[in-house]
Amino acid sequence: MTLTQLQSAPAAARPTLRGAVTGLPSYVPGRRSAGMDIAALASNESHYEPLPAAIAAVAGAAGAMNRYPDMAAVELRDRLARHLGVSAGEIAVGPGSVGVLQQIITGLCDAGDEVIFAWRSFEAYPILVELAGARPVRIPLDHLEGHDLDAMAAAVTERTRVILLCTPNNPTGVPISHDRIEAFLRSVRSDILVVIDEAYVEYAEAGSGPDSLSLYREFPNVCILRTFSKAYGLAGLRVGYAVAAPDIAEGLRRTALPFSVSALAQKAAVASLDAGEEMEARVAVVKQERARMSRELAARGWKLEPSQGNFLWIRADDELRTRLMEAFDGAGIMVRAYQGDGVRITVADAAANNRVLRILAAHAA
Known part of the structure; x- marks a missing residue:
């Protein structure tokens, strides 16, 4: 073919992305620390290093990185089963709770279904x-x-397949009480999977949220979603899990990307469960700092709803949000802004928290 013929030929078709993909909003991760004096408080990570037992477990397993991990995560599922008082057949694992959530939606929703x-x-x-x-x-x-459960129940249609309840809610930190979720479960169809997302459950005060395992045992359409990324400090390894009826859990395992939870992550998760008392001691310090910050901010005139996560939420219009972000950026503090809604600040060590308090004291209402 001559150059003239090439120039006059119709353009060849090119691969194109699905419309659902091109229209997706991008997930915005918390910004990363770029220096030693930066307080990284944007991602709700644990400010502690991983538990020593988890570090040792990863070091011990590192020599086998040339081998695929156990795709069925048998050891981890067995350990979780003992920890939770369920069977291993009721547990599915994945790369963080977000990975397990993708397995849930993939496993239950067809095109046009509603969540x-x-x-x-x-x-x-x-x-x-x-x-x-x-x-x-x-x-x-x-x-x-918090969640408007009455409005959520009213939104159910014949196409509803999944309902997500985030408690404590991210980014506001507000939990949903046990009684409210129980009443909600009695009001919705039993063929709808109700996912209780408890990524921050370890930071919640006892009784502030639901006894999710009790609800799961009473309502077969309940699924519990949890993670090792937050209180256990394994955000970089990506491991989470769901507790669901055996047939649902089996479906979630089928929809998982093969070998998506590394052997290192599985070993670290098991070791972290075995070091639960040490994790709880660290969480207790975070709770103390969260309470201290809340008291000091209230004394300065800030009106915050009590948070049960490892973070505080400041409702702010865009003008206040912009002012706060400029102040935090100028002070080397990385927090998370949500356009039109507010700012979320991870609770860390006392020194970093004091830096946050100084900024907010200067911008109190």
């Missing part, structure tokens, strides 16, 4: 739903920054 969740809540929810071809149904938070 209901509060908004604002975990930013990955609408992304995973739309990626599966399902329709996200966002229900605004109530005036106390």
Whole structure:
């Protein structure tokens, strides 16, 4: 073919992305620390290093990195089963709770099905739903920054397959009480999977949220979602899990990306469960700092809903949000901003928390 013929030939078709992909909002991760004097408080990571037992377990398993991990995660599932008082057949694992959530939505939703969740809540929810071809149904938070369960129940249609309840809610930190979730479960169809997302459950005060295992035992359509990324300090290894009825859990294991949870992650998770008392001692310090910061901010005139996560939430319009972000950036403090909604600040060590308090004291209402 001559050059003239090439120039006049119609353009060849090119591969194109699915419309659902091109229209997806990008997940915005917390910004990363770029220097020694930066306080990285944007991602709700544990400010502690991993538990010593987890570090030792990873070091011990590192020599076998040339081998594939156990795809069935038998040891981890058995250890979780003992920890939770369920059977291994009721547990599915994945690369963080977000990975398990993708398995849930993939396993239950066809194109056009609906997934209901509060908004604002975990930013990955609408992304995973739309990626599966399902329709996200966002229900605004109530005036106390929590889930409006009545509105969520009213939004159920014949296409509803999954409802997500985030407790404590990310980014607002507000939990959902046991009684409210129990009443909600009695009001919705039993063929809808109700996922209780408890990524921050270890930081919640006893009785502030649901006894999710009790609800799971009473309601077969309940699924519990948890992670090792937060209180256990394994965010970099990516391991989470779900507890669900055996047939649902088996389906979640089938929809998992093969070998998605590394051998190092599995070993670290088992070791972390065995060091539970040490984890709880670290969490207790975070709770103390969270309470101290809340008291000091209240004394300065800030009106915050009590948080049960390892973070504080400041409701802010865009003008206040911009001022706060400029102040935090100028002080080398990395926090998470949500356009039109507010700012989330991870609770860390006392020194970093004091830096946050100084900024907020200067911008108190």
